[in-house]
Each structure stands twice: as structure tokens, then as C-alpha cells.
Amino acid sequence: MTHHLNRRSLLKASGALALASGLAAPSILRAQAATVKVGILEPLTGNLAYNGTQCVAGAKFAVEALNAAGGIKSMGGAQIELVVADAQSRPEVAAAAVDTLVEAGVCAFTGATASSLGLASTQAAAKYNLAQVVSIGTAEAMVERGLPNVFRFTPGVNKCTTVALDNLRLLNEGAGSPVKTAAIVHEDGPFGSGMAKILNERLPGIGIEVVETIQHPTPQRDFNNIALRVKASKADILIPSNYINEYTLMAKAIRQQRVELMAIYSILGGAASNIKFVRENNEVAQYVMDCNHWYDPQKPASVALAENVAKAGLDLTYDVMVAYASVQVIADALERSASDDREKMIEALAASTFDGSIMPYGPTKFVNGDNVNSQPVNTQIRGEKIELVFPKEYATAEAVFPMPKEG
Amino acid sequence: MSSLILPAVLSGLTMGAIYALVALGLTLIYGVLHIINFAHGSLLMLALYAVYFLHFYLGIDPYIAIPIVLPVFFVLGYALQRGLIAPMSSGSETNVLLVTLALSLAIDNLALYFWTSNTRTIDIPYAYDTVEFLGAYLPLGRVIAFFAALAVAPVLWLFMEHTRLGASIKAVAIEKRGAEIVGIDVNHAYAVCFGIGTACVALAACLLLPTFYVTPQVGYTFVLVAFTTVVLGGMGSLPGALVAGLLLGVIESLCGLFLGESLGQIGIFLAFILILLFKPSGLLGRGVKA
Numbered sequence: 001m002t003h004h005l006n007r008r009s010l011l012k013a014s015g016a017l018a019l020a021s022g023l024a025a026p027s028i029l030r031a032q033a034a035t036v037k038v039g040i041l042e043p044l045t046g047n048l049a050y051n052g053t054q055c056v057a058g059a060k061f062a063v064e065a066l067n068a069a070g071g072i073k074s075m076g077g078a079q080i081e082l083v084v085a086d087a088q089s090r091p092e093v094a095a096a097a098v099d100t101l102v103e104a105g106v107c108a109f110t111g112a113t114a115s116s117l118g119l120a121s122t123q124a125a126a127k128y129n130l131a132q133v134v135s136i137g138t139a140e141a142m143v144e145r146g147l148p149n150v151f152r153f154t155p156g157v158n159k160c161t162t163v164a165l166d167n168l169r170l171l172n173e174g175a176g177s178p179v180k181t182a183a184i185v186h187e188d189g190p191f192g193s194g195m196a197k198i199l200n201e202r203l204p205g206i207g208i209e210v211v212e213t214i215q216h217p218t219p220q221r222d223f224n225n226i227a228l229r230v231k232a233s234k235a236d237i238l239i240p241s242n243y244i245n246e247y248t249l250m251a252k253a254i255r256q257q258r259v260e261l262m263a264i265y266s267i268l269g270g271a272a273s274n275i276k277f278v279r280e281n282n283e284v285a286q287y288v289m290d291c292n293h294w295y296d297p298q299k300p301a302s303v304a305l306a307e308n309v310a311k312a313g314l315d316l317t318y319d320v321m322v323a324y325a326s327v328q329v330i331a332d333a334l335e336r337s338a339s340d341d342r343e344k345m346i347e348a349l350a351a352s353t354f355d356g357s358i359m360p361y362g363p364t365k366f367v368n369g370d371n372v373n374s375q376p377v378n379t380q381i382r383g384e385k386i387e388l389v390f391p392k393e394y395a396t397a398e399a400v401f402p403m404p405k406e407g
Numbered sequence: 408m409s410s411l412i413l414p415a416v417l418s419g420l421t422m423g424a425i426y427a428l429v430a431l432g433l434t435l436i437y438g439v440l441h442i443i444n445f446a447h448g449s450l451l452m453l454a455l456y457a458v459y460f461l462h463f464y465l466g467i468d469p470y471i472a473i474p475i476v477l478p479v480f481f482v483l484g485y486a487l488q489r490g491l492i493a494p495m496s497s498g499s500e501t502n503v504l505l506v507t508l509a510l511s512l513a514i515d516n517l518a519l520y521f522w523t524s525n526t527r528t529i530d531i532p533y534a535y536d537t538v539e540f541l542g543a544y545l546p547l548g549r550v551i552a553f554f555a556a557l558a559v560a561p562v563l564w565l566f567m568e569h570t571r572l573g574a575s576i577k578a579v580a581i582e583k584r585g586a587e588i589v590g591i592d593v594n595h596a597y598a599v600c601f602g603i604g605t606a607c608v609a610l611a612a613c614l615l616l617p618t619f620y621v622t623p624q625v626g627y628t629f630v631l632v633a634f635t636t637v638v639l640g641g642m643g644s645l646p647g648a649l650v651a652g653l654l655l656g657v658i659e660s661l662c663g664l665f666l667g668e669s670l671g672q673i674g675i676f677l678a679f680i681l682i683l684l685f686k687p688s689g690l691l692g693r694g695v696k697a
Contacts, residue, residue, distance in 0.1 A: 045516075047624060049524030188669045216668035219628045221619075224418040224546070225664050228411050245526050245620055252618070255535045256546050280528045283535065315525075 034078040036340045038063070038330050039085060039101040039109030040323065041121050041132075046089025047218055050244060051113045051319045055135060056084055058323030059110065061308050065301070066331050074338035080331065087112055091120035098124035107340035108133065108333065108349070110326035113319070115139030115190045122150045131333075131346045135326040136293065136319070138268060139190040143370040150369035151349045153329050154293050154322050154359070157191070157268070160376045161198045164267040164291035167378050167390050169206040171401040178402055179262055183212040183235035185226055185250060187242040195241040195267060211235050220246050223253035231259040238264045240272075247271035251284040262402035266290040273379050273386055276315045285381045287403035289389070294377045295321040296360040296394050305358060325357040329364065332356070360394045414543035415664045416657055421549035423656020424556035425615055427649045429629045430636035431560060432607030434648040437637050439567075439580045440600050441500065442492070445507040447633065448626025449514035450605055454480055454612030455621035456522060462529045462616075469529070469616045470551070476609045484605025488598040511626075518623035528620045548617035555614050559607070560649040566603075567645065576600045580643070635679055641692020650690055654678070 040059045042052030063080045071077040083104045087094035094117040101109050108131040112118045118137030125132050126147045134142060134152040138160060143152050155163070172179045184199050186192030196213055203210050212233035214226050227250070230238055238261050240250060248271055254261070264272070264287075271277035272290035295302045295318075305324055309316045329352065334340065337348035355363040362373035378390035380399055387397035429451060436444045457476050461467040467475070491510065496502035537544040567573035578586040579596040587593050619625075636655055640647025655675050662674030682690060 044524070045519060045624075049519065049624065050526050050622065053524045214668065217672070220668060221628060222418065222422045222660070222663075224422075225411070225415050225660055226668060228414055228418075229664075232411060245622065248526070248528055248620060252535065252546075256537050257544050276526070280530050281534075282530070 034076060035081040036072060036075060036078045036334060037081050037083050037104060037106045038327065038334075039083045039104065039106035039111075040327075041085045041087055041094060041097050041101060041109055041111035041117075042323075043089040043094075043113055043117060044084075044086040047245075048089040048113050048117075048243070051136075051317075052087065052089075054315070054317050054319035055111070055113060055323035057309075057312070057314055058305075058320035059327045061305055061320070062324040062327035062331075064308075065304065066327070072331065072334045072338075074335050075340075078334075080327075080334075082327075083109075085109075087117045087121065089114075089117070091116050094118075095120040095124035097121070098128070098130065101125075102128050102130060106130070107342060108330050108345045110135050110323060110330060112137065115142060115194075118142055119190070122147055125149050129342050129346060131330075131342065131349050133326045133329050133349065135322040139194055141190070143368055147369065148350075149346055151329070151352075151366050151371070152369055153326050153357075153364070153371050153374060155374040155376050156370060157194050157198065159374070160268055160291060161195060161202065163376050164265075164378070165199075165202055165206055167291060168208075168265060171399060172206070172208075175401055177207065179208060179236040181209050181211045181233070181235045182237050182239055183214070183230045183233045184210060185214045185216070185230065185238065185240045185242065187218045187246065188215040189218065191268070192241045199239060199267075208237075216242070216246065218243055218246060220249070223250045224257065226250065227253035227257035227259055230254065230261075231257055236262045240264065240266050240269055242269070244271045244274055244277065248277060248281060251277075251281060251288070255284045260405075264288045264403075266292070268292050268376075272381065274315065274317050275386060276317075278381050278384060278386060282384065287380060287382070287400055289378060289380045289399070289401070291376050291378050291390075293318040293322050294360070294379055294388060295325070295358040297388060297396060298394070299358055302358045321358060325359045328357045329354055360391075411664060412661070413541060415660045417540065417543045417545055418549075419657035419660025420653055421545055421553045421656070422660065423653035424549070424553035425611065425652075426629070426632050426636050426655055427556045427652025428552065428559065428611035428614060429608065429633040430640070430648040430652050431556075431563060431645060432604035432611070433633050434637045434640065434643055434645060435563070435600055435607070436604040437634070437642070439576060439643040440597060441580070441642075442601070443500075443504050443507065444601075444604070445504065446487075446511040446514060447604075447608065448630030449511040449518075450480070450484070450626075451608045451612055451629060452518060452621065452623060452626040453514060454609040455616055455619075455625060456518065457609070458612050458616045459527050459529060459621050462531075463527075468531065469613045473610060473613045476613055477606045480609035481602040481606040483602075485598045485602035487605070488601035489594060492601070493594060493597060515623055515626070522623065524623060526620050526622050529616060531617055534617065546618050548614070552614040552618075555610070556649060556652070559610065560645050563603070563607070564645040572596070572599060632675065635675060639679055639682055639689055641689030644689065644691040644693075647689055647691030654690075 042055045044052050063082045067079045071079045085097040110133045115137050122132050126149050131149045138157040186196040266272040269290045272288045273292045278285045332354040333348035337344040352364040379386050380389045389399035458469050461472045495506045536547040538550045575591045575596045636651045640651030658674040659671045663671030
């Protein structure tokens with residue numbers, strides 16, 4: 001009897017508390033400016049945490065800028081609220097985190113740093129007709145599954161490789177074709193393996209023979225053997241495709257093993273476009289080239305972003321840039337659809353012609369979920385800076401190729 | 408490829424020395440006291456950050472930091488065992504496991520919160536210096552780690568075999584109740600052992616950072632191979648940890664060279680299975696009496 005009485009009392013008290021606080025809260029919230037929820041799914045823990053955290057920072061800067069500019073005007077100035085989910089650097093968690101985003105009520109989301117994570121999250125999001133603007137996800141499988149909710153804003157591995165090889169050919173021919181052989185070092189996930197396959201197929205087409213292809217896991221503790229194999233191959237250039245930690249160890253090992261190269265030419269390199277790598281490993285970083293995602297540094301929004309990132313004490317990496325741009329794309333779709341309905345967002349993104357992002361792209365045009373007007377650019381580390389060297393219209397410095405010999 | 412075998416072996420030995428250094432602390436805690444310390448990797452990460460920040464803020468070289476970091480981590484290890492692990496586990500080995508797991512999660516997530524997931528490396532003047540030996544270029548930092556491992560293992564062994572405190576720790580490990588009866592302060596012995604183990608991890612961090620990086624996840628990169636090293640060398644055997652660490656380094660390096668780096672780890676676990684199959688007590692471990 002006493003037990004029942006206590007339980008009832010507890011229920012009554014809980015009900016009263018709910019009425020007093022919980023139920024009253026929505027009416028207060030409704031009185032405030034309307035919000036629209038946009039998700040970001042990134043690896044905030046695990047091996048890819050650095051990249052994921054940088055992406056979230058970029059998305060937050062974009063949301064701040066968009067909200068400060070008046071929010072989504074077609075929705076009465078609705079403010080964007082960013083819902084962050086952690087993919088933990090694991091595909092199965094990335095897929096599960098989509099449920100969290102759906103429960104939170106997001107209209108679309110961006111992510112997810114690595115192809116393996118993006119493949120899982122887009123598949124999971126397809127069940128809910130939830131659009132994912134893929135910020136980084138270079139594996140071509142991303143856009144080859146016919147999923148209507150996938151919108152890859154940045155270039156995939158095929159385009160990056162094609163542009164990178166075109167630029168490499170131009171650089172090599174411009175220097176009198178000194179580069180005849182290449183060694184490829186890549187991580188063994190879908191990103192690196194896909195890249196290595198394409199490079200092996202296409203490098204001979206531009207007059208460069210692949211003399212060594214070495215794959216490694218992530219994380220990889222020791223790069224001495226890899227450096228020794230590159231040295232033994234007598235390759236003229238090294239083309240790496242891996243993430244920042246491994247890239248850093250690899251660059252050090254290359255120097256320690258006295259591997260003589262005409263260039264380190266990365267394609268989607270984990271560190272070659274990372275200012276932290278430049279700062280902490282300046283000696284080995286010099287003249288390293290990369291073909292990667294990068295913003296147009298001359299656009300006013302880019303300048304503002306660079307200032308805000310510096311003020312926040314963060315590094316301006318391409319992760320920050322692409323996440324920022326992806327949120328811009330979602331905001332444009334919201335503006336045009338004037339609704340946070342998931343289906344309408346998919347329709348709006350599919351019809352996107354947005355050309356106001358910070359990236360050096362033409363007007364957005366998604367064909368089978370792939371933005372055909374995206375493009376990577378070439379960067380080169382010079383002194384303390386990462387300079388944009390290709391294409392010419394965005395360049396901040398002339399490319400140096402081959403790199404000067406030491407001594 | 409044959410010309411790469413000797414450099415690969417030497418490279419494996421120097422990498423194995425790092426494994427041995429990480430495993431020495433673990434073999435004391437895990438092997439002697441039978442505490443499965445899931446926080447070992449997290450403590451390594453913490454020590455790497457300590458070394459990093461000493462360099463970043465005060466310009467202290469990682470090797471000069473050894474006399475600072477070692478005592479601090481000894482005290483930290485002692486305090487953790489005395490103030491957290493022992494009271495929370497109440498003498499139950501299962502509880503110890505859970506407490507160290509919780510400790511590991513707490514340390515990792517606090518590191519992520521305070522220091523972010525940023526990869527950090529240090530820029531030191533000798534970062535690219537190498538030692539030329541038999542035609543191979545060995546990174547100076549790794550050569551120093553190799554000789555440090557060769558020096559530390561015997562010192563720890565001498566401590567355990569020829570000092571009163573070492574004997575106390577062993578007595579506690581063999582027969583806790585009996586040790587208590589003869590007047591050994593069991594809690595103190597446990598805490599000293601944990602403190603020494605943690606100091607070993609700090610030493611490994613000082614020797615590792617010149618050639619490696621630190622992130623909140625870095626502990627996981629070494630902890631699994633450290634557990635493997637301890638079991639392979641023989642539970643609680645300090646010379647065993649050294650030999651096993653060096654052996655695993657060489658096996659991993661050669662497997663990486665011949666099978667590809669992605670399959671380098673296979674060699675480690677194949678050797679692990681084979682050695683335990685034919686010598687269940689590990690390379691230099693003492694057999695268990697029936």
C-alpha cells in the first residue's frame with residue numbers, strides 16, 4: 001500500500017515538475033526566432049578525429065556567418081542550428097549516428113571526412129530520404145550507387161587524379177620532362193587503394209613509369225622500410241596518398257633515409273596542404289606539392305574565414321574550407337526550398353546551381369549526385385606558407401618543379 | 408629486395424626497443440601484480456603530452472625532460488594505485504580491470520577535450536639526424552631508444568632481484584596474504600610497482616616523441632603490441648619483455664618488407680601464437696607449478 005502511494009506521489013511530482021518546467025519550455029522557445037536544424041556527421045574521436053574536428057569548426061564558422069547575415073530569409077530569417085554527431089572514425093558508428101541526426105530533426109547534413117564513413121552514412125541516410133552533402137568522400141562508389149540523397153560537393157578521386165596528372169604533365173613538360181619514374185605510397189583503405197589503382201593505370205599515359213607501389217595500414221608506426229623501398233626503386237617522384245600522422249612520419253623517414261627525389265607530389269595528401277605540418281616539419285615540407293581541396297583565397301568570405309580561423313587559434317586546413325562550403329550549399333538549398341522538409345531539400349539540392357561558395361568551383365551541378373563543376377587545385381609549400389600554384393587564375397605563387405637539390 | 412633485409416632488421420630492432428620500453432612498465436604491473444592495466448596506453452599518451460608541453464612552453468628537450476617527467480609519473484602512478492585503483496577495486500581483479508578501463512576512457516576523453524584531436528609533433532634540431540651502421544641509416548632518436556631499452560631492462564631486473572623493495576613486490580605478487588603476515592606493506596608495494604611501471608611509460612614517452620607524434624589516440628598505437636610483448640616475453644619477466652619487444656620489432660619489419668606493410672602485423676601474431684603453443688610461459692617466463 002505504502003509502495004503504491006509512494007509511486008503515485010512520485011508520478012504526481014514528476015507530472016507537476018514536467019508541467020512547471022519541461023512542457024512550459026516549448027512555448028518559450030516558440031517565442032524566439034525560428035531555427036532550422038542542419039546536421040554534421042564527422043569523426044570526432046578515433047584515428048580521423050583531427051580532420052573531423054576541423055570540419056566541425058568549419059561548419060560552425062559557416063553557420064555563424066550565415067546567421068549573422070540574416071539566416072534563411074525565405075523562412076523568415078530562420079537561424080541555422082548545427083547538430084553535431086560523432087562517427088568515431090568507424091563506419092558502423094557513422095551509420096548509426098544518422099539515426100541520431102534524424103531523431104534530432106535535421107533537414108540535411110554534411111560529412112564525413114573519409115570515404116569509408118561517408119559510404120556508410122549515405123546508405124543509412126537513404127532510408128530516411130535525408131540528404132547528405134558529402135564534404136569529403138572521394139571514393140567513386142559514393143556516387144555510383146544511385147542513391148538520390150547523395151550530393152558530393154567536392155571532387156572525387158577520379159577528377160582529382162585526372163586534374164593532378166594533367167597538372168603534373170604540364171609541370172614536367174615545362175621543366176623538360178625530367179621525371180620518368182614514380183613511386184606510390186598509399187594507405188590501404190578505399191581512398192588510398194582507389195587512388196593507387198588509378199595512378200597505376202594513368203601515369204604511363206603521361207610518360208611516367210610506376211616503379212613501386214606500397215600500401216600501409218592506418219595507423220602505421222614505422223616508415224623506414226617504406227622509405228628504403230622508395231629509395232631502392234630509384235623513383236624520380238613520390239606520390240603519397242595517406243592521412244596526416246602517416247604523412248608526417250613518412251616525410252621524416254624519406255629525409256632520414258636520404259631518398260633523393262625531384263618532387264613529392266601528393267594527390268589528396270593528408271599533410272601537404274596542412275599548415276600544421278608546414279609549421280612543425282618545415283624542413284621536410286619545403287616544395288611538397290599537393291592536388292587537393294582548397295578554397296579560392298581571394299573571395300571575401302574566404303578572407304573572413306581565414307581571419308576567424310586565425311582568431312580562434314585554429315589551423316586553416318582544407319577540412320575547414322570544405323565543411324564551410326558544404327554548409328553554404330545546404331543553406332542555399334534551404335533558401336530555395338523555403339522548407340526544412342527532407343524530401344524538398346533533396347529536390348532543392350538536386351536542382352542546385354549555387355555559385356557563391358568559397359571554393360574555386362563553377363555553378364553547382366549535381367549529376368548522379370556528383371558536382372560536375374567542382375575541381376581540385378595544386379598547392380605547394382613554400383617557406384612558412386601553403387601557396388596555391390594551379391590553376392593560374394587562383395594562383396598566389398609560381399610552381400617550383402622539380403624542387404631544388406639540397407646543399 | 409635482399410639489400411633491404413639488413414636495414415629492415417636494424418630498423419625493426421630500433422622499433423622493437425620502443426615496444427620493449429612500453430612493455431617494461433606493463434610487465435611490472437600486468438606481469439608481476441596481475442593488474443590488467445587498460446590505462447597503460449592512456450598513461451603513455453599523457454606522458455607524451457607532458458614531454459610535448461615541456462618542449463612547447465619551456466623549450467625543454469625530450470631527453471632533458473627525463474629527470475622531470477619520470478618522478479612526476481612515478482608519483483602519478485603511485486597516487487593512482489593508492490588513491491583510486493586500490494580503493495575502487497576492493498581487491499577484486501575484475502574490478503581492477505573495470506577501474507583501469509574507466510580510467511583509460513576518462514584520460515582519453517579529457518585529453519580530447521582539453522588538447523583536441525590535433526596531431527602534435529616537435530621540431531628539434533636533431534630530428535633528421537641518423538646514425539650510419541653497416542650501410543643503413545638509423546634515426547638517431549630510435550638508436551638512443553634502443554640503447555636506453557638495453558640499459559633500463561637490466562636496471563629494473565636488478566631492482567626486482569636485488570633490493571628489499573623489489574623482493575617485497577615479488578612476495579606480494581606470489582603470496583599476498585603471506586607477505587602481509589611477514590610485515591610487508593602490501594598497499595605500498597602495489598603502489599610502488601604501479602609507480603615504477605608508470606615511470607617506465609614516461610621514459611618511453613621521452614624517447615619516443617623525438618621520432619613520433621602525439622594525439623589523444625596515440626596510446627592505442629602501442630598498447631596492443633605492448634600486451635603482446637609482455638605475454639610473449641613471459642609474464643613479469645623484464646628480460647623477456649626486452650627480448651620479445653626486439654623480436655616483435657624485427658618480425659614486424661621483415662613481414663612488412665616481404666608481405667607488405669598492411670600485413671606486417673600478421674607476423675607479430677603468428678609468432679605470438681607459435682611461441683605460446685610451444686612455450687606457454689613465454690620466451691623467458693617461468694612455468695607455473697601445478
